[in-house]
Amino acid sequence: MLRHALVAVALFSGVVAVHAETPATAPAATYEQQIQQWRSGRLQRLTAPDGWLSLIGLEWLQEGDNRVGSAADNDIVLKAGPAHLGTVTLAKDGSLRIVLARGSAATVDGKPVTEAALVDDAHVAGDATPTRVSFGAANFYVIDRDGRKALRVRDSDAATRKDFLGVDYFPIDPSWHIVATWVPFDPPHKLEIGSVIGTIDKVDVPGKAVFQHDGHTYELLPYQEEPGGELFFVIADRTSGKETYGAARFLYAALPENGLGRDGKVILDFNEAYNPPCAFTPFATCPLAPPENRLDLRITAGEKKYRGEH
Numbered sequence: 315m316l317r318h319a320l321v322a323v324a325l326f327s328g329v330v331a332v333h334a335e336t337p338a339t340a341p342a343a344t345y346e347q348q349i350q351q352w353r354s355g356r357l358q359r360l361t362a363p364d365g366w367l368s369l370i371g372l373e374w375l376q377e378g379d380n381r382v383g384s385a386a387d388n389d390i391v392l393k394a395g396p397a398h399l400g401t402v403t404l405a406k407d408g409s410l411r412i413v414l415a416r417g418s419a420a421t422v423d424g425k426p427v428t429e430a431a432l433v434d435d436a437h438v439a440g441d442a443t444p445t446r447v448s449f450g451a452a453n454f455y456v457i458d459r460d461g462r463k464a465l466r467v468r469d470s471d472a473a474t475r476k477d478f479l480g481v482d483y484f485p486i487d488p489s490w491h492i493v494a495t496w497v498p499f500d501p502p503h504k505l506e507i508g509s510v511i512g513t514i515d516k517v518d519v520p521g522k523a524v525f526q527h528d529g530h531t532y533e534l535l536p537y538q539e540e541p542g543g544e545l546f547f548v549i550a551d552r553t554s555g556k557e558t559y560g561a562a563r564f565l566y567a568a569l570p571e572n573g574l575g576r577d578g579k580v581i582l583d584f585n586e587a588y589n590p591p592c593a594f595t596p597f598a599t600c601p602l603a604p605p606e607n608r609l610d611l612r613i614t615a616g617e618k619k620y621r622g623e624h
Contacts, residue, residue, distance in 0.1 A: 349486050349585050356588060357481060363470035367478055370394060370452070371467035372597040375404045382465070383415070394452040394469045396420070402432065402456075404463060410434065410456055412447060420449040434458045459599050460513040466597070474595060474622075481589075482618040484557075490585055490615035494525035494534075496570045496578040505535055507548065508602045510561065510592050515601075523547075523567070523580045527611060534582070535606050536567065544568055545580065549587070550603035551613040559593040559619050562603035587616030594620055 359365055373382075373390045381389045385397035392399065400414040410432035414420050422430040423446055435444040436458035444455040452469040498521035505519045517537040523545070524533050536545035547565040554560050565587045570578025591598035 345488055346486050352586055361478060364468055366591040366594050367475035368468040368470050368472045369595045369597040370469045370472050373465040375402060375463045377404050379403050392467060395449040399449060420447055422447055432456050434463055459511060479622045484614050484616060486585055487615050492525045492582045494523040494580045494582050496580045497522050497524055498574050505604055507604055509599055511599050520574050523582060525582060532609055532611060548601050548603050549607045551609040551611050553612050557618055559589045561592060562590055563587045564590055584613050584615035589617045589620060593623055
């Protein structure tokens with residue numbers, strides 16, 4: 315479950331695989347330009363028609379028939395779309411099917427069908443995507459979170475997207491571009507990651523990043539969303555809940571140059587620390603920073619708390 319949730323986070327939060335080169339080898343102006351470019355890409359993805367700001371609902375399905383539409387007499391009342399869109403049936407075995415109401419004008423994966431099977435985000439393979447039901451400027455697909463299934467509803471005309479207030483940042487500070495020592499775990503350690511919806515997942519941690527700041531040593535535990543993928547850190551610090559989002563911030567780092575072997579180095583560029591989707595919408599299912607990644611340190615870099623989070 316967590317892998318699919320975080321792949322979505324990566325896709326829609328503006329994560330890019332290219333990180334700013336070390337300030338030791340780049341002029342200050344160039345480094346600042348690289349961070350600004352990273353921020354620009356992040357903002358474009360966040361504000362895209364299918365970005366996190368377009369979410370207008372997270373509707374949990376009950377076993378059996380779930381009548382869906384914008385009218386009050388539906389089991390699931392949408393904030394957009396036809397009065398009666400159709401019926402989503404969740405079978406005991408977890409399979410899903412939708413029957414569209416006559417005149418709904420909705421499509422399934424772009425096709426004007428009357429009914430279809432729905433594949434949720436936990437049961438797609440490779441680069442495939444979950445089945446998308448579209449109606450006007452809005453659409454939904456099914457997500458699976460620890461066996462619970464819900465409709466994730468988006469609308470490109472959502473007020474949260476139209477009235478977005480922008481992202482605030484700490485000043486770009488090259489001192490927060492930190493070269494950490496990579497200490498591998500063999501075998502990988504297990505780490506429990508909670509979420510805002512109360513689920514707990516155990517993930518494999520391939521090692522730890524150890525770094526120094528102001529004469530103190532700190533450690534952070536990452537995991538990988540895909541085998542061989544970048545290191546993903548869910549972190550909190552002494553700015554959390556005050557200057558920055560309380561639950562967590564996210565940070566990606568490239569693998570050490572020698573893979574995950576001993577004595578490698580990991581670049582922790584906290585200027586690229588960013589808010590999870592839950593900072594912008596109540597309809598996301600974000601992971602929380604585990605106790606191991608709650609640092610007794612003020613990380614005054616990266617994204618600040620969103621002004622419109624209330």
